[in-house]
Amino acid sequence: MLAVREISKRYGPVTALRGVSLELRRGEVLALVGDNGAGKSTLVSIISGMARPDAGEVLIDGEPFAGHGPKAAREAGIETVFQNLALVQTLSIAENVYLGRELYRGGALGRALRFLDKRRMRREVETTFDRLGLDLPPVTAKAGALSGGQRQAVAVARAMLWQRKVVVMDEPVAALGVRQTEAVLSLVERLGQHGVATLLVSHNMEHVLRVAHRVAVMRLGRKVADLDLRTGEVSGMHLVGLITGGITEADLSS
Amino acid sequence: MAGTTGASRGASKTDRSFNAASHMALRRLSAAQGGGLFVALLALAAYFTFANGSFLTRSNLLVILLQVSVVGMVAVPGAMLLVAGKLDLSVGSLAGLAAACFGEFNKIMGWPLGFAIVGALLVGALWGLMNGILVGYFRFSPVIVTLGGYAGASGVAQTITADATRTGFGPVFAVLGNGEIAGVPVPVVIFVAVFAIGAYCWYETPIGRHLIGIGANPEAAEAVGVATRRLPCLVYIFSGLAAAAGGLIVTSQLDGASVQIGAGLELQVLTAILLGGVAFNGGRGSLWGTLAGILFIGVLDDGLILINIGPYVADLAIGAVLVVAAGLDVLYQRIERLPMGTLEAVPSGIEGTGVAQQRTVAGNPTREHGIRDTQR
Numbered sequence: 001m002l003a004v005r006e007i008s009k010r011y012g013p014v015t016a017l018r019g020v021s022l023e024l025r026r027g028e029v030l031a032l033v034g035d036n037g038a039g040k041s042t043l044v045s046i047i048s049g050m051a052r053p054d055a056g057e058v059l060i061d062g063e064p065f066a067g068h069g070p071k072a073a074r075e076a077g078i079e080t081v082f083q084n085l086a087l088v089q090t091l092s093i094a095e096n097v098y099l100g101r102e103l104y105r106g107g108a109l110g111r112a113l114r115f116l117d118k119r120r121m122r123r124e125v126e127t128t129f130d131r132l133g134l135d136l137p138p139v140t141a142k143a144g145a146l147s148g149g150q151r152q153a154v155a156v157a158r159a160m161l162w163q164r165k166v167v168v169m170d171e172p173v174a175a176l177g178v179r180q181t182e183a184v185l186s187l188v189e190r191l192g193q194h195g196v197a198t199l200l201v202s203h204n205m206e207h208v209l210r211v212a213h214r215v216a217v218m219r220l221g222r223k224v225a226d227l228d229l230r231t232g233e234v235s236g237m238h239l240v241g242l243i244t245g246g247i248t249e250a251d252l253s254s
Numbered sequence: 255m256a257g258t259t260g261a262s263r264g265a266s267k268t269d270r271s272f273n274a275a276s277h278m279a280l281r282r283l284s285a286a287q288g289g290g291l292f293v294a295l296l297a298l299a300a301y302f303t304f305a306n307g308s309f310l311t312r313s314n315l316l317v318i319l320l321q322v323s324v325v326g327m328v329a330v331p332g333a334m335l336l337v338a339g340k341l342d343l344s345v346g347s348l349a350g351l352a353a354a355c356f357g358e359f360n361k362i363m364g365w366p367l368g369f370a371i372v373g374a375l376l377v378g379a380l381w382g383l384m385n386g387i388l389v390g391y392f393r394f395s396p397v398i399v400t401l402g403g404y405a406g407a408s409g410v411a412q413t414i415t416a417d418a419t420r421t422g423f424g425p426v427f428a429v430l431g432n433g434e435i436a437g438v439p440v441p442v443v444i445f446v447a448v449f450a451i452g453a454y455c456w457y458e459t460p461i462g463r464h465l466i467g468i469g470a471n472p473e474a475a476e477a478v479g480v481a482t483r484r485l486p487c488l489v490y491i492f493s494g495l496a497a498a499a500g501g502l503i504v505t506s507q508l509d510g511a512s513v514q515i516g517a518g519l520e521l522q523v524l525t526a527i528l529l530g531g532v533a534f535n536g537g538r539g540s541l542w543g544t545l546a547g548i549l550f551i552g553v554l555d556d557g558l559i560l561i562n563i564g565p566y567v568a569d570l571a572i573g574a575v576l577v578v579a580a581g582l583d584v585l586y587q588r589i590e591r592l593p594m595g596t597l598e599a600v601p602s603g604i605e606g607t608g609v610a611q612q613r614t615v616a617g618n619p620t621r622e623h624g625i626r627d628t629q630r
Contacts, residue, residue: 050477071479086474088467090538095463100478102460114459 001026001197002047002078002166007056009042016042018221019056024166029188029198031208031229034218035243040201043218044170047199048080049073060165077165081155081172089144093136094122096143097158128161133183152176156184160191167191170201185211205236217242225249290582291530291546294575295553302557309560316439322552323445324349324500325522326545330452331493332523333544334461339469339536340389340396340486342493344381344403345523347411349501349516352378354411356502357420357511367427375498381407382494386487404520411513419512423505431506441503448496449545456541461485469536525572526551529579531586538586550575 002024009017017039024030034040045051047058049070057064065076073080087096098121105115125139134153136146143151152175159167169188173181188211191198202208208215209229217225217239225242227234227249234252241247302309328345335342352374359370385403388394433440456462467475468482476482497516504515530547532539551572558568 070477074479086471086477088471088474088537090466090470091463099463099467099475100460100480102463116458116460 001028001061002199003059003062004043004047005056005059007043007046007053007058009039009046009051009053015221017046017053020218020221020223021056022216022223022226024197024199026165026197027192027195028214029192029200029212031212031215032199032201032218033203033205033208033215033239033243037220038218038243039221040218041170044080044168044199044201047073047166048078048168050080078168079159079162079166080168081159081170087143087151087154090142092140092142093146093154094118094125094139096154097121097125097128097139097161101162124161125157128157132157132160132187134180153180153184156187160187166197166199168199168201171203172200173202173204173207181207205239208239209234209236215239219243219245225252227252291543291550291579295546295550298550298553298557302553302560306557306560309557314556314560316442318549318552318556319442319445320439321555322526322548323439323441324503325519325526325551326445326548327448328493328496328500328519329523329526329544329548330448330541331489331496333527333530333532333539333541334452334456334465334489335396335486335493336524336527336532336534337469337536337539338465338486338489339472340490341400341524342382342385342403342490342497343397343400343520343524344385344407345493345497345500346516346519346521347404347407348378348381348494348497349504349519350513351381351407351411352498352501353505353511353515354415354513356505358414360423361420361511367423371502374502375495378494378496378498378501379491380494382491382497383487385494386490389490390483390485390487408513415511415513417513419510421510423509423511427506428509429506431503431508441507444499444503448499449541453541462541465489466537466539469533470538522551525576529572529576531579531583533583533587 002022004020004022006019006021007017008015008019020039020043022030022032022043032040032043042051046053049065049068049072052068059065060076060078063076065072065078070080088099091099102114103117103121103124104111105117109115110117122139129136129139134157136150136153143154146154152172156169156172159169172188173184176184185207188198188200192213200208200212212229215225215227215229215234216223217227219242224245225248238247238252242249242252299309308314328349332342332345355377356370356374359365359373360367365373381403385396385399388399389396430440435443456465464475464480464485467478467480468486472482497519500519501515505511508515526547527539527544528534528547529550530539530543530545532544554571555565555568558571559565
């Protein structure tokens with residue numbers, strides 16, 4: 001579904017990515033792990049259209065996505081939950097969730113006049129929160145009044161509501177409490193059942209082992225391992241060894 | 255106020271319910287930004303009604319609306335620009351330029367009235383387009399670009415007219431500034447129409463929330479696909495068009511096309527918008543608040559004359575109210591930054607402490623394990 005081919009990216013003298021390739025299949029949860037500076041964030045920003053690779057391409061269903069920029073990525077079906085939580089503090093929760101993708105009232109006239117269907121947007125957001133088991137302040141509350149964890153939950157819910165072919169989540173549970181983390185993780189599991197491919201960036205090996213079907217390990221701008229987790233043979237200890245360079249993929253198979 | 259917020263943040267659990275109540279009251283106050291001015295406006299109107307019986311009459315209210323109509327119609331796109339973190343300082347000079355162009359088109363070049371009006375409006379719209387391209391697409395500073403327009407448009411107007419005032423546009427054109435439709439002055443009708451269109455765009459289409467998004471968090475707005483370049487550019491065109499229309503209305507009222515028309519308009523417009531609670535740095539504000547700001551100035555000017563206090567006192571009062579509004583602006587920002595979860599009983603467990611929890615829950619233990627694992 002999503003294929004990343006031989007991507008390289010340099011920032012001045014720093015090479016962030018060296019010929020990285022990834023494959024993400026329908027309904028699959030692929031975890032992307034690696035130490036800080038391993039190139040995870042660069043890869044995510046390329047997939048979500050925020051940065052352009054120096055070499056290589058991103059394919060969706062075998063097609064490179066047209067144009068560039070976050071809009072092109074979204075139109076190609078890639079939804080990204082940003083680490084820096086792209087919320088507008090002075091807009092309400094419901095307004096934030098639908099920002100840039102507002103729903104209009106029915107009928108040719110409603111669409112032609114771009115007449116907002118505010119009630120339906122509020123209701124849809126409430127329904128989504130309920131479905132995800134997220135307890136949040138009323139959807140009319142301003143995003144600026146939310147705590148960090150609550151904002152993260154809104155950002156995740158936004159990606160879920162707009163579920164496309166591929167959802168990219170950069171540390172989605174990094175700012176969540178125990179119960180919210182649980183809700184988001186079970187959400188990730190459910191996403192796969194709906195046929196959505198998920199790319200999950202995480203530092204938490206426990207979460208990775210629990211929800212991911214496959215894991216790609218990044219180290220110093222390269223992909224050093226791509227492992228199937230469903231066999232149950234890979235442990236958190238192995239992953240950390242791969243991340244730090246203590247062991248290699250070859251060590252693991254022998 | 256800072257003391258109150260600090261205290262409620264550090265409140266112990268026993269104080270919570272009390273603080274939550276006062277906290278919610280503060281929050282409601284901040285939600286009513288423009289609303290606060292509406293209350294002041296009503297109080298002011300009540301006082302003038304009491305002080306002078308002729309204040310609350312149909313004819314006086316129409317006079318007030320007529321006085322604010324030009325400032326008001328330019329303030330509608332002005333508020334849209336300011337909430338998006340932009341600014342248009344060229345509107346006054348554009349009103350003068352449109353008036354000058356109209357005079358030249360009609361009197362010197364001999365264009366029919368309709369063509370001259372459309373031509374003058376087009377000049378305003380095109381200048382707005384230029385502002386919009388430079389600020390919206392090329393990301394030039396709005397203050398510098400429109401300050402350039404402020405000087406430049408007035409310079410162009412003086413050049414093409416050689417500082418001459420054209421007069422005698424006839425009774426048909428006079429209707430624009432002095433006529434009435436169903437007993438309501440034409441400029442008031444135009445102002446109400448412009449405001450209605452503005453309110454529809456602001457509240458019923460995505461435009462309002464997109465502009466607020468651009469002003470509050472441009473990166474986030476861009477990331478979710480808001481037209482952060484095109485939308486401000488369109489509003490600049492709207493602003494230039496409204497300024498040109500205002501210039502034509504004044505030309506009609508005076509029956510004279512002078513480059514002096516519109517002088518100082520940009521600051522009157524900005525004053526009304528800021529009074530109405532739109533944040534100077536953008537991201538926060540409402541069009542209804544802007545209407546309150548426009549009417550507040552109109553009522554103050556009119557009422558103080560009715561009770562025989564000169565217009566200079568009115569300027570002093572507007573200045574004082576503006577400073578108070580600036581203080582309230584600081585207060586609102588403090589209130590909005592208070593995290594809601596710390597004081598409301600959110601049963602989910604994502605309280606303000608949730609952030610602290612995640613460090614221990616989500617990140618560190620695993621990594622500590624990890625380090626030990628690799629050392630083994």
